[in-house]
Structures are given as C-alpha cells and as structure tokens.
Amino acid sequence: MIDRLEPLVIRHTFRVPLPTGPVGEGAIAARQFDAVLLSVGFKLSPDLMERLAGLSQETVVRIAGRTLRTVRELVGDHVRHNSYFINFPANVPATEDFWMACVTDALRDEKTRAGTLDQLWTGVVNLLSLPAYGRYQHTYAELLAAQDELIAAAGDRLTVLHPGGELADELASLYLVLAGSTTPLGEEHQRDLRALAERCVDGPQPEAIPVRENRALVNQARLKAGSELLLDTATDVLRLACALSDGDVALTEPTRFRSLPRTVRRALLAGLDSVVAANPAKLADVHAHREEWKRLAERLHPHEYPRWPHAAEVFAVARGERKAPSFDGRVEELLAEGDLLGAVKLLKSAPGKLFRALDRLLRTALTQEERDAVVAAAEQVAPEVSGRVVLSVREHLHNRARETGELRVFVNRRGRAWVIDDARSVVGPVERERLIVALDDETRRRLPSPERLLVDPEVLDVALPLSGKATAAGLGVLPRGSLSAVEGELLRFFVYWKETERRTDFDLSALMLNADYSTNTWLSYTSLTEVEGEHSGDIVEAPDGASEFINLRLGAVRGAFVVPQVNIFAGEGFEEVEESFFGFMLREGEQLGRPFEPRTVRMKSELRGAGRVALPLVFLRGDDGRWRAKWLHLHLKGSPSANRVEENRVTVANLLRGIVEREQLTVRHLVELMSGEGTTVTLWDGEGVPEGGPVTYIGLRHPDELAEGSRIVTIENLRDLIPA
Template structure:
C-alpha cells in the first residue's frame, strides 16, 4: 500500500485490521497531530483507528504524518537569513541590511540564531481537507483512470503508474484496461511492463492491442531507453537492446500498413534507433519493417502530409487542400483557423470540417472551441509548445479577421460534435454546475506539470482565502557545488505595467518584505517573502508574480530538492516562520530550467493563477530584474490566452445526457470546486469526461 499516493489522489488512507487497545487520549493525540497540517479525520476514520493497538496506531500515524510533512514542505528545517523575520527586516536600516548581505557574500556566514518571542499562531478560518478511510480495492482503482486518460500524464502521474506495475508485477494485468486511448501513455505502460514484468506473454499481448502506428513503435523504443515519449525534445540516445526486444519492435513495425510514411515523420529518431535495431538481421522475417527504415535512411519517402498542407496553404489552393485535411480530422481542427482565413469561401471549408468533426478528439475540439469563442483580435497570442517543461512564447495578434457568422458556425460545429459524442455515455440525471468552474481549466496536456500539493491545471484561478497576509516560501539544497536560488516577487498594475520588485537586492517595498538572501545551502536553505495584501492594493498593485531564479545557473533538475509555495497567515508576528497548517500550495521545482514562475496572485480578484512555467533563457545576471520582459510576457499570456474551462465541458455533458438544475440540493450529480466532482479530480475528468 502506498499511503502517499492514496492520500494525494483520493484524500483517503488505508487502516489495517487492528487488535484494539488504543486509548481515547491516544486517538485524540493522533487527530491533533494530523490537524497541524490543515487536515481533519472523518468520523468513520476516527472509528477505525480507534480499533488499533497503541503500537499499531503509533506506526500508522508515523507513516501518515510523514506523508503530510513531505506534501507541505515540513519535512525539512526552515531557517531564514534573518531569524526574527519579518520584524527584524522591518526594523533594520537599509545600511545594515546591505552590510549584512555583503558579509554573507564574502564569508558565507549567516546571522546567529536569536531568541525571538513568537506567540502561538493566530489561525485564520481556512478550509481543511477531510481524510476518509479507504479500502484496498479503492486504492487499486486509482490505476485505471490514470491509464485511461485521454491526455498526457505528468511526471508524478507517470511515476504512480510505474509504481503499480513495479509493485504488482504479473498481478497488475487485472487492473489494466484492454486498450489505452492516449498514445504516449501506451508507450509509458509498455515500457514499464517490459522492465518490471519481463517475459510475460500478457505484456506482449498488451502491446499488440495498443501499438498500431510506426510512431507508437518509436515511442515504445524511446520509453525503453528512458527518453521523452512526446518526441518533442532532443533525440533519444538509444542503447544496445536484447534480441528479443529488437524482434518485438520490428515485428510491431512490420505489421503496420504504410509504415514508411510514419517512419519519415520522425526520420532522424528512426535512423538512430536503426543503429541498435539492426533490421537487416531479420530481413527475411520482417521485410516491411526493413523497407520502411531503409526509406528513412535514404530519404526516399514521398513528401510528408505537413509539407503538402503548408504548400497548399501558402498557394491558397483551399479547394485542393480540404479533402487532404479531411483524411486527418485532428489536423483539420488544428488548422481550421488558418484555413478559414485563407479561403475565399469559408462556408465550404466549414461544410468539409462539419463532415468529419465527430472524428476529432474531445481535447482538440475543446481547444478549438475556446479559440473560436474568444474575442478577436486577442490582446496577445501565446503558445506553450509541447515538451518536457512548460515554456511560453507570445506574439501580437496580426491574423486576418474572421466574420462573426463564420466564428459562430465554427462554434456550433464544435459544440454539436461534442454533444453528439457525449450523448452515447451513461445518463447523468439532474446536475448542478457551479458557475465558479469557469475559472478552472480543463486538464489537457499535463506532461510538463510539476508535482504539487494540489493537482492544478495551468491557467486555473483559485480563490485566495480571507486573509491579510500571504507568505511565499522557497527551500533548496546544494547540488554538486554551491547553489544560490533566489525567491522574488514582481509587482504589476492592472495594465501589466511593472511597479517594483521585492528580492535579494530590495528586501522591503510596497508592503512586501524579504527574509534575506542566502547564497549557499549545503544543508538546505529557506527564503520567504511576506505580502501585506491590503497595503499592496492601496499602492495600486494588482498582480504579484512569484519568480524563482537559479543565480548560479544550475538547472533545478540537478538539485537534490527544491520546492516553493505559499501560506495564508492571519498575523505574520505569530507562530513559527514556517507553519505547515497555513500552507495552501507547495510545488516541486525540478525542471531543466533556471527560471521558474510557479504562480501569480491577482489581488483585485483575490485569486491565485496557477502558472508552473519556466523561462527558457537567462541574461548574464539571472535575477527577476533582468528577466522582466519574460515575466511580463508570461503574466499577459496567463491572463489573455483562451483555454477551455470546466464549466463549458460539464455543460456540454449535461446538454447531451442530463438536466441542469439551479441548486446542488436538487441534483443527483454535483460539479463544483468543493463538492461532487471537483477540478482536482483530474484523473476522473480525463478518463470519463474527455
């Protein structure tokens, strides 16, 4: 049993059958210990732990508290440069702050611990997580929604899938679905089965069912070599393979029709793979595979689909183009906008698209729907390319305008196709959809998402609790050499105009206070920033962008551990500097970047915008001041980029197979941020609603 996985995915824990004997005082102590992490135990869970012996309760509680500590960031020691933060920073002169920093930079010494009287923390009225008891069968049911997802998995989710396969080995086949809809997940599961269930015929049978294109075979080979199955990053370095593995890959490729065209889509990857596959060794047994790979090596395949489409678009031969696009409905949807703008008769393009719209996947239709619904021109066109980490690019929207009636019809086509698809699913009955769900984004591509306390989708807005103070925090530990990570907060007004920064070079400004710069962390180091929300709003600040910079240029993936988050504090003068019960979000920072922008505070709307983005380049001095152009671009991209929201998704489902009601009390199914199916049920949404 993996209690951490169970708690993270379902907010449930497993309690083994006990021998009894735990006293009421011991149970009460357990409840209080868990409450220190903003969690409460349900009545049924309290009843179950009451049936444990004192020793059994002790070991069960130790495991659960260990999980909660790691989730919130309380598993490490937090000591800021100024031990009396924030009062010590507020009361110290600028000259002394500067002098202390210079001494630290030359000597790496920190200020000695000082006794500060800290009263018990004043707690705000913050909502807690309710932990319920769960069974083994409920725990095992976590695997299927992950594998049945119709969008990519995050690194953490992939690790969960691999854990099940590694732990259950041959027994895992009873938990796997027959087919896997998303191709990247097919490769990840196939690679894990190969590694942890070697020689099992059921693993090969699984691959036979789930590999049907040349790119599927390539992704499987990449997964076996620990590469990026999205095929979006650098070429994978393939290592020598066993003969049985080579035969399997060649056999899978040999049975695919028109394999040569599929191989040419990723010709360079296939050339590298061929060096270890040695297809000539099996020329008589797998001739089609050999022919496809040979064509790639000689560049003999015909012009690719993409090149033909781009040529026809450039020449504006739309009549010739539309039948070609109809052969690949997903590509048609992705290129519908540009095709309509190049067409002299957009209605004929829409007629052609409508004929194949029902064959387009739900995620692609939802993305297209969000685009055609958005006002034109967009304040900013932003792009987040597919890859192992999230980055953003933006340009001015200079597209040719589309007539409102064209956009309206494109909207109807997308909606009708989705409603038609959803109508084949089981009925939902009476449904309540909370309008607040329009602030939460549909979980589409999650491959670049970081591990976090709450499962969030980039661009989603969550309410900030009713509090006056927010405390940002960062913790890291040195890699192979001295590592300096900096926590900063950049302030922007409502027009995205930069106002000020609180950072290592400016410890206090506009109602923000920094705990002091630490430039070496052999045993770990913490930095904090306190934000007085009322003062910031009075000064005209609307957006607070949290920026984390690797000043010494090490990528975060090379560090033993690095994480950040934020706390809601009723009073910064009470409680310890780090209080796990006040932590609302914590995010692991482990991407192959040197600049991370985890979240943004919108003080006017009292919301937190989940960003989880990395900037791809850095100036000579890597700090927030020298990256303001990238920070500003990311901020505008988060605010302005149209993305499909959960209210739209659930409303389409209800139109197809239910009845929308005005109150949750009238409903058989509730969709809301805090009850029923919530935005944090990403596995359920991706497997059952996409």
C-alpha cells in the first residue's frame, strides 16, 4: 500500500512523507541519496536532509528507493531512450542520402534484394520493407558508449524535495484538497482521488465537494464503505453509476454499464427515489442524458423494486412515457416567443446557466431595456455563481472586444480542438465593460486579503487553472494558455511510446511558421536536417518502447513560431498504447550528453487524448528576440492513419492563430485584484530572505526561506487560488 500511495504525495506536493522513527545515523545515506537525485535534476531541501539524517540508515535507503522511482518516472527517466542515429544530433544524414543508404543495404541482403528490385522497377519503394529503416540498428548500451558525458551547467533544472509528515497525514490532507477542489480535475488526478477516497472515507471530509465529478468518485468509496451517499440531483446518481463501471463521470463519453450486485442496485435506486421525492422538479434533469438513463435501467431493473416509485419516474421520463419539462426547454420556448425578459427572469433561478447564456442574451436583446435587464440580472446573481464560472465569463468577455471575422476556437473536455470563423455579432461595449467591472468586484470580494503578498514574476503569465481538463499530467506542465520563458541555446523535444498489442508508429515533427502563420519549414522523418536542427530518425514500431528527438538551435530558427507535434502514422491511439509522453529539454551550446538527459528536462507530460495528432505547446519568438512557450494541450482528429506534418500544417496554423491571439486570465489578474488597500505586493525572484514574518507566496517553485506560518501557492496547488 505504501509503494502505491506514497508516490501520490510526492507527485502532487514534492514532499517526501517521513516516519517519526526509528532514530539513527542516516546522514551518509542521505548524502548519497541527494547525489543520486542530482543526476536526475532533483535535490533534497536542507530541512529534508536534516530530517533524513536523524533516521536509521535502513529507513533512509527504503525512502530513497521509493522516491527515486517516483521522480524518475516524473521526468521520463524510468525508460531507456534510444535514438536511431547513434551519434545524434551529430552525423545526421540528409533525408535522401539516408533513404538511399537503406535501399543499398536492402540490395545487399539476399532476403530482400529481389523484392527491393521489384519496387525500384515500379518507381516507388516502401520504406517499411527496408530492413535498415525505422528499427534500431544498435543497443542502448552502444548508444551510451558513443555519447560524451553531459557537462553540468548552471541552467540545468533543479527541483527541490521538501519534508512531509507521516504518510497517513499526508494522504488525508491530499484527499481533502482534491475532493474539495473548486475546479474539475484532470484524468490522473481523478484516478488519485478515487484511490484516496477509498482510503480516507472514514476520516475527515471536506466541508463541500462543489465539483460533481469529484462527488461521484467520493460516493463510490462511500457506497463501498456503507456510508451515506452525497446526492442532491438525479444526475449525481448517474455519475455514480458511471464511476462504478469505470466510465466517464463527466458524462461526455458513453459508459458501458456493468452488471451490478443487488445491494448496489438497491442503494442507487433508494438514492434516486429520495432525490425525486424531495423535489419532483429534479426530473427535468433526466432529459440531458436520456440514452444513458435508458441503458442504466437495463442494469438496475427498477420494475423489481416497487417500494421506490419516484425512482421509476426517472426512467419513465427517459423513455418518454412521462413529461417533465426541462429547464433549458422552458428557456428556449420563451426566447422563441421573443420574451427575453421572461427568459432572464427564469434564468435568475439558475445563476450558473444565466452566466453561461450571457453572450447569447446580450446578442438577442433588441432594446436597451432588455440589455440593461440582462446585465442587472447578472449583477444580482453573481454572488451565487461559482468562482471558476465567474472567471471563465470574465475571460470570455475580455476577448469579445475583438473585431468580428476572427477565428473561433473550440476545445472539448478531452482536448479535441477545432476552428471556425466567428460570425457572432458584437457584444455592446457599454454592457461588456459594466459586466467586467461587476465580475472583478465579485472576484475581489471572494479573494483573501493578505497583509503581505510575495509573488515570483515568472508565475504572473501562468493561466488560471479553471479546469484540470486544460492541462496534462507530468512535470513542469502549465495550464493551457500559460506563457513561460525559454532560456537556453539548444531546444530538444522528445516523444516516447510503447505499444500494447499492434505495431504502432508515432512521428515527432516540428513545424516552423512565419509571423503571418504561413509555413517556413519543418523537421520530421521526411526532412531530417534543416538550418534549425536535426531529427533523430524515424522509428516505426515500439514493442519494447521507442523514442524520437528533434534538436533545434534557437538562434538559427527562421520564423516566429515553432510548433512541435506528435502524429500517429499507424497503430494504436494515444489512449490505447501502454505508455506515451512528450517533453522538451534545454541545454547550453557545449553541454553535449546523451539524447535524453533528465537534468535538462524542463517539461514532461503524458500524451492522452482523443485524436491522431497531439499539439502539446508552441514556442513563440517575441519582438525582443526572446523565446517563450505557450501551452496548448490540444489534439486534432487527424486521419485514421498516415498523419504527417505536411498534411495538417494549414489546420495547425489556423488553430494556432486562434489560440495565440486569445488572451487568457492569468495569475497576474488575481494578483492585481488582491493588491488593494491593506495588502503589500512584492515581486521576489528568490534572492535574499524576506523579513517580517509570515507571507502569502505565489510562485512556480516552493522556496525554502519563508517564515513559518506562510501560505505557499505553487503550480502544484495553483487551483487553490480559484475562489469557491
């Protein structure tokens, strides 16, 4: 159990859970532990080093083994990263020369000579038929022997680990944080919450679980433990049923419901009955997921339980045997009749729906009276709307100041993105500004008012994590839309994948675009070398795992954008492979080293999502010549097979323009709102020790020097900034 749950604490908090004993002489083992950590870009904080030194040597060794496994996986160093070209990035041949060399090798091989000659006569050669193409020609050990050692540099990444408490206490604290999150969690965090809820179901619980998906996972644990379920809508029961079948608790993807034990069926039907009995109007919620309810009825057999007649009404509504006018339907009827004021009055009873409909209502309004009524209603119900919805609408309204005719980008919960022309009429500037002022006032009211606020300047351009779906699991990963500085001469991307059953070919590419989003050039398996850099070579199968790299000299890059992408050429998708991840490294010009060096990894994220083309982030060159990364976490549908950078570059360029030119709400926005009367804001780059007692600190990394009692917000718990 420790081996399974302890990594959760390290991944989420960069704290190492520590036992209270036994006391011993662990100083030597702690120093050795620290030295090994440095090789993968991690380090023990002084406090953690001191705590470990006071434990027994055997205890330190056990902690070191578990921690090293976790941080190696975090950075992507738990697998072997081989490269097709053994000396990469040196001695990478021109594409045509490499292909000719593969053909020559095939002609020398008696087994493939005849087939290759036949292909040459037709004028088309299948690269996959050439023995030397796409398959490693050397072992990982031979690669290591051919590469020079990495030269240490001041710019190498260094992630500091801090001391934690007893594992049970750390797990309980992490459970409260995840279960009580005010924003939806990503896929990995949902898995972690599921595991933590099962362990912590009998312990302290959060005051509220505002996110419905989180509530479903907690209810799953409560059901197993025989505790009272947390239900106040019929949809809560449906989400719980999805959780019990390992389905999608967000209800965006269909769930194949499993056969359920009689005790579970009774619990679900009893909960459903109590919800509807307390408020029959809740039956209106059924319409949104009618097909799911009908499929669930096949597993619950509600006709066998006449004692819960209100539960049976839910399925009658789903089958169309009973009418239950939906809230949304009533709103649509009023709008269709031209009664906008009536629709606004009705929507005031559902503040969240009113906020989500504001843009449409303002565009529908024909008179100033109607526009004023929409704004007044929003101002009135704003205190009842969740903080993330308030901030989402604020961001939306800010971007609606742009002219019509721009591109409109859509991104679903699974990261699938598409672009259309924005044909919406404008929102009146007076109403837009009035709403922005109201939303800022409401956000300011909910934010804390610390006496001293200490802010790392690097965190100011990080986008607010309004949803965990807008990011990916990994190390150094920022929410979609965030900007971060890129410091270093050499930029190197990498992708790793391991197929599950079928031959799977991922292709790493980098598209270089001009300032007007037109194509400049690209690096891929069809273009191994360019002025900008080198490609490590195409790998076409990965039964034991495979890696591809692209090496770029930033000073030589032509154009204003570099767009790394991972294309699925053949085989399993991102959600089917056993493992897949993407990342990038930054190095100084003379560092050398292996193709993959964990100390130089700045970011590593899991590749999971719908679609056959992944766009993790884009690199932008500013007017000052400096490069920054903007985080995307997007997927394109692509083709079923043979996806290539040449084929999707127009789609990528259009999508990129829509994303780059959209302005996200960032940490800077909340810092400005907190900078009111009574709060002193100081930008702190980490140099020197702040004096004057506890502070509230917001930054990318956990500092060591802050006074006891300080509140610390970093990337790992940035969602705590989003007010409830």
